[in-house]
Amino acid sequence: MDAVICQACGNRVAVVKFSPAHTSVQWSAAAAGNCAELRGNGSPVAGCAALRRSIDNAVIAGALELSTREQDLL
Numbered sequence: 001m002d003a004v005i006c007q008a009c010g011n012r013v014a015v016v017k018f019s020p021a022h023t024s025v026q027w028s029a030a031a032a033g034n035c036a037e038l039r040g041n042g043s044p045v046a047g048c049a050a051l052r053r054s055i056d057n058a059v060i061a062g063a064l065e066l067s068t069r070e071q072d073l074l
Contacts, residue, residue, distance in 0.1 A: 001026065004058050008050035011035055015055055016067050023055060 001014040001024075011031040016024045025047070032038055037048040058064035 002058075002064055004051070004055050004064060006035075006048070006051045007054045007057065009035060011051070013051065015058075015064060017055075017059065017064055018067055020066075023052075025051070025055075 001016045003012050004015045005012050011034055013028070013031055014026040018024065027035075027038075035048050035051070037050060055064065
């Protein structure tokens with residue numbers, strides 16, 4: 001997993017890209033608690049749009065690549 005920092009709020013999360021459409025994100029309790037979009041109105045949300053944009057930008061910049069590691073595929 002690689003660290004990605006949200007360009008909107010500065011939260012750091014662990015990310016692995018398995019394909020262009022499949023991304024796994026691990027949030028620390030602190031990062032999840034600091035994300036305004038996740039906190040929102042208290043209703044569960046699927047994720048954070050700003051973080052998704054940050055991940056996409058990291059892929060475009062070459063800072064985050066598709067995983068080819070066998071252990072990530074288990």
